[in-house]
Amino acid sequence: MLTRSRVLFSFGVFGAGTTAAYLFLPDKTRHAPTVDDASLSPSHFTRAILTSSEPSGPNTKLLVLRVPGFTKSPESTTSASRFNPIWSVYIKDDDIQVERPYTPLEGIDEEGRMVFWVKKYPKGEVGRWLHSKKVGDQVEFRGPLSTWAPREDDAWDEIVMISGGTGITPFYQLCHSIFSREDNASRTKIPRFTLLHSSPTPSELPPPRILGRLREYAAAYPDRMALHLFVDSLEPPPALATDLPPLQLGRIGKPAIQRTLGIKTPSWWRSFSFFENSANTVKPSRRILFLVCGPEPMIRAIAGPYGRNFSQGPVAGILGELGYTSKEVRKM
Numbered sequence: 522m523l524t525r526s527r528v529l530f531s532f533g534v535f536g537a538g539t540t541a542a543y544l545f546l547p548d549k550t551r552h553a554p555t556v557d558d559a560s561l562s563p564s565h566f567t568r569a570i571l572t573s574s575e576p577s578g579p580n581t582k583l584l585v586l587r588v589p590g591f592t593k594s595p596e597s598t599t600s601a602s603r604f605n606p607i608w609s610v611y612i613k614d615d616d617i618q619v620e621r622p623y624t625p626l627e628g629i630d631e632e633g634r635m636v637f638w639v640k641k642y643p644k645g646e647v648g649r650w651l652h653s654k655k656v657g658d659q660v661e662f663r664g665p666l667s668t669w670a671p672r673e674d675d676a677w678d679e680i681v682m683i684s685g686g687t688g689i690t691p692f693y694q695l696c697h698s699i700f701s702r703e704d705n706a707s708r709t710k711i712p713r714f715t716l717l718h719s720s721p722t723p724s725e726l727p728p729p730r731i732l733g734r735l736r737e738y739a740a741a742y743p744d745r746m747a748l749h750l751f752v753d754s755l756e757p758p759p760a761l762a763t764d765l766p767p768l769q770l771g772r773i774g775k776p777a778i779q780r781t782l783g784i785k786t787p788s789w790w791r792s793f794s795f796f797e798n799s800a801n802t803v804k805p806s807r808r809i810l811f812l813v814c815g816p817e818p819m820i821r822a823i824a825g826p827y828g829r830n831f832s833q834g835p836v837a838g839i840l841g842e843l844g845y846t847s848k849e850v851r852k853m
């Protein structure tokens with residue numbers, strides 16, 4: 522029988538990079554037990570029920586898991602200059618005992634509900650398994666685990682989030698946790714948030730549940746949040762095209778990043794000179810943190826490849842060319 526219990530948000534013990542390291546390091550939590558109550562912890566699996574499963578594009582679904590008997594503890598207050606960490610949970614494919622991290626879009630609500638936007642890859646294990654689950658089926662997960670957390674001494678003027686595909690999910694969670702509550706959104710010390718998101722085609726863009734709300738936040742707080750959407754191609758349009766947001770055609774390349782940030786580009790003759798890779802941009806004086814999340818080729822093009830065992834590695838790619846360093850860039 523399920524007993525009522527409180528969620529334990531033990532982010533403190535999970536430092537940056539834990540998720541990536543977890544995938545490679547042997548860890549007894551891989552064999553974490555499943556508990557018979559509704560408590561949440563990274564070190565045990567909790568049972569949830571799939572209460573909704575809706576297609577949201579060619580290979581994606583919006584899934585809702587609910588933890589029966591869940592009781593939410595009061596949210597811990599964050600200081601005026603900080604905001605909540607981004608977090609994820611590991612979902613276990615029971616058939617082959619494999620787990621992967623997924624991001625609850627809006628955290629967990631009072632009823633124990635978590636909403637996920639999950640992509641299915643043709644040969645992917647857990648994504649395909651999750652898509653095959655029926656409403657009423659049981660799904661085990663463990664967490665929360667910190668995906669990224671601001672440091673106590675962080676003082677960024679702007680956080681630029683760059684995502685591809687379902688890589689938008691951690692950024693949606695972050696924006697939602699700030700802009701869905703006016704008391705949070707109107708705090709004076711939070712940085713400005715800029716989200717650059719790309720999907721291959723309009724039909725693969727995040728569903729209205731995600732994009733609609735992000736657009737609302739950007740409209741309500743234009744000096745605090747900006748949203749820029751990119752597609753590789755305008756075809757095919759979404760099956761349920763209603764209110765398509767403004768789209769930029771092409772990938773999130775250097776010109777797009779420079780334009781978005783108001784970074785000045787060189788006069789034409791300088792771009793042919795030996796200044797090519799050093800002084801051909803004027804870095805804005807404001808302190809900018811870049812968070813990049815998406816398919817590996819996109820991370821590589823924008824921020825350079827991961828290091829060994831998915832460590833951060835040096836900053837290369839477009840952000841490296843623009844002069845940003847590992848203190849200013851986080852590959853997620």
Ligand SMILES: Cc1cc2nc3c(=O)[nH]c(=O)nc-3n(C[C@H](O)[C@H](O)[C@H](O)COP(=O)(O)OP(=O)(O)OC[C@H]3O[C@@H](n4cnc5c(N)ncnc54)[C@H](O)[C@@H]3O)c2cc1C
Nearest residue numbers: 621622623624638639640642644645646647648687690816
């Ligand atoms: C912190 C964190 C949060 C995440 N949150 C979400 C989320 O909310 N929603 C979501 O859908 N995913 C999310 N992911 C990705 C997810 O954990 C899995 O990596 C993804 O679902 C693929 O797992 P799989 O078992 O289906 O495929 P796998 O069995 O791991 O992979 C099979 C095949 O798919 C390819 N593949 C796997 N991942 C990708 C990719 N990202 N791009 C292109 N090809 C790929 C592989 O190259 C391989 O050929 C998150 C990842 C992290 C680290």
